[in-house]
Amino acid sequence: MKKLRVITQHFNKRNIIMALALVALVVVFMKYDLVTAMDIIGEPDYNSPVDEDVNRYEPDGDEYYDNDSLGVFLIEYDEAQIENFIVANVAEATDSSHLVTSKGNEYPVANCLDNDLSTMWQDGEDGYGEGSELKFSFDDDVRLRCIRIFGGSGKSEKKYFENGRVRDITVVIDDLACPVVLEDYNGYQLIWLDGDVYCDDVAITVNSVYTGSEYEDTCISEITFFAE
Template sequence: MDKQSSLAERQPGNAQGFVAFISHARADQKRAQEIAASLEERGLKCWIAPRDVRPGQSYGDEIIRGIEKSRCFILVLSKASNESPFVAREVERAVSKRKSVFPIRVEDVEPSSALELFVSSTQWIDAFSGDGSEIDRLAHLLAGEEGHGGVPADSAPRPAPPARSRGWIRPALLGIAVLLGGLIGAFLWDTYRKTPESQPPPASAPLASELKPAQAPQPASAAAPPAPGSAPAEQRLVTPTAAPSDLPPPHAPNEDCSRSGDTTLCTSSALAPAQGNTYGPRNLVDGDDKTAWVEGSNGQGLGEFVVLEFDAPRTVRGLTIRNGYDKSADLFAKNSRVKDVELRFSSGASVAATLSDQPGPQHLALSQPIEAKWVELVIRSVYPGSKYADTAINEISVDTE
């Protein structure tokens, strides 16, 4: 099960150029769709998620392709987009690709510090007055970028307030800073999850674990599956203390997502399908011991992660994990298995645990429940496979009240 190449680009015969990529937070989806519809009524084709994400494709890959295939980049600026790390990464990627960025404010807000570097020197359009003229101004700008004509002087968008740019930096140096910032930002995000040490836990949420496995870890070749009907091996983890928070769920450029009931599962990557087998996040909750999620990174998947995001907050008491590719004893040994993991919660709390190198379910019980909107499992170390570097997890379930 060697690493597969990434999903193929669209074939030249199916390639379709777009005038603009519309970046928006989930809370602004309706407003972004209205902007897209208005522009397309004027003959300006837009790329917008989730409409233009092809079924069955990696969501992260589709976002990157959408940016690359679009001439310009429209940022729907609001309080929600200011707080969205995913929007910030889309802007970084657009700047690194030298796309023209057009912020359109749907709320009376200033750009956050994460966005300021990229949009503080550009003009933006206010779209919260409701007179409809902002779409005409934006359309003129986009048409000018496409070479369809200039922008009338009386339709130019409002410039950024002087307080945001006065005395900040000379225009030439600002242009260089924007370009370098985009390139560095894109590079750091691509490598962020691959380096386990790249994001140490905050001092307010120290890692702590009190591990009491039912049996000592054994090499895969000697491991025997638990007897039918036996309870899963359990580790009791000391629930960490952390200041109450409501963090947004993490995302990755190559993430793959799936829905199961009222839960959205996203993995930072997934091995490409091969020989009729798929290795995406859906396998983590299908109840089938013959399927598994297999990460798609180059190497053993250190820093790769799984996120379970709930439609409504839940009281989490623990997780049950079936480690490795448990389809057979042979595949379990040949593929890498997870050893050390870090569990992170939307509250800001995090805790470390060590999984046993054996097939069958293992339960990670929290000493005190945690109220959370999402749970993330990050791979910190693995038990190396005898033949493949790929790291696999068979099943994950969350124990909630």
């Protein structure tokens, strides 16, 4: 009986040693396979564009705008949503073109900043002004929260539908670009920025429009920037 007990103890110790050795061997092979795989595929490039990613937009010549970290989207306008924000002061506003009539009347981007829906910016291009760009610079860096826009003529409902209305736009904030599709709505719309957006300038490019029933002039009556 004593001899049998000694043999059993020896057998158990040997099994434990073999098991530990097997585990160590598996770990070594796993590490080797991982290193080999990394040698083959290389380190991942987290800055490279991701194809077919609905959360990313690739504007020509601009950086990627990652909506995973900063959402930019259109929401229904409600005064209560902006009552706790302040209006960011625009120090300078420029446009790539604006209408100058034969009588010398001008429709510059400054008309978008006067809190008067009867005045407006109108493009100065042939056709509907696709590609027109409006630029706004602030006094200093602001924490931008939303952009309120009236994307057509606010003079009257009749004038709204007679002229072109903004549809697809690209909002560029400090070289980060994001597309927004406005509704064909005779009223204010709100572009909401979901994240910490600190900037000192914003550009808006008109990509496409809702066509007018009478005129090819595309209008924007008001643009207001709200910050914290």
